[in-house]
Amino acid sequence: MLEFVQNAGPVMIWLIVAGFVFCECAFIIGLFLPGDSLLLTAGLAMATTGHSAMSVWGLAVAAFIAAIVGNHVGYGIGVKMGDHVLAKQDGRYLNANNLHRVKHLMDRHGFFSVLIARWIPWVRTLCPLVAGAVGMDKRTFTVASVLGSLIWAPFLLLIGYYASTALEEYKWVLQWALRGMVVMLIAGTIVGIVGYRREMSKPNVTVDLED
Template sequence: MGDWVIRLIEQSGYLGVGFLMFLETIFPPIPSEVIMPVAGVAAAKGQMSLAGVIAAGTTGAMLGNIVWYLAARALGIIRLKPLIDRFGRWITMDWNEVQRAEHWFRQNGTFFVFLGRMLPTVRSLVSVPAGLLKMRFKTFFIASTIGTAGWTSALAYAGFKLREQFTEVDQWLGPVSNAILVTLVLGYLWRLIRYRAMS
């Protein structure tokens, strides 16, 4: 994966960075934790500017974010009601909880989107609840752009400073990503057990 990313960035420059970050957002297994530090190394070598790398990465990721948001918004939460009513015990949520979540999201959605964009593992999924719950596009766009720019900037700058040791970024973020994933799984299992006990 890393060699392919390096080659594409070396051959395509800013366009390659943007394209890879777009793919990373649409297909999360392609890690931004590799893409942006590699682009930062290229900037450190003078092949691109650091500001250009950050702008390209942010633009590509935002295009992917918007695709997910528009797809989820077109679907809408109402269309999921039959599935929630039928499989609520497996997703640990009934329709009343969905409505409470919608109310919470109206009050806290901006911060949720901003913070979510800066968290490994979940950052690519933030667009889905924002779209399903019909968050205003302007609010979604601003919060997403700020969070995404912060994430891409941090990774690109790490690569810029570390240069050939950019793999240290993934070595540090890997355990963080795994910890977040484990927390999400444990949270789901706890809710599943609790939901069944209450039903």
């Protein structure tokens, strides 16, 4: 894994991280993806394998854009669904209770709910969908989405990078930490995909968000 990160060009790494972030913000599968762990691991990996600060900042910009675009795709899907959103009967995350909890969060906090959602994994994915479904003002959503994306994806990635850079003299510790984080990330992704397939196999139920 270390050799892959070291030998991979910046564009390849950008595509992997940005694609992961986009999916987490845009589609239901994002409910099951470890996005926070990916960003921290990517920052640590790039520091440990000698990528330049410019490359890391480029990745931060790519992740920032991917988060914004992903949010708007999720919002668009919500607009098409309208007030009646499909959920899963006895679903772990995509259930009526969680959709109503996100709706309640948006009713209470509006603009700030989109900012808060960035830091709550399953809410991060459902928030754009619900915002579109209930007709949240698109301009308000866009501004909140941009600010939320800025304080989430680049922040976590750069924290991973600069925290690792500050500990350069303990490279052996960083390398073992990176190996552990990569193992947990891969395991989390596999478990997430299995969980997603299990969730999608459950019967659909229609949730009226206006209830």
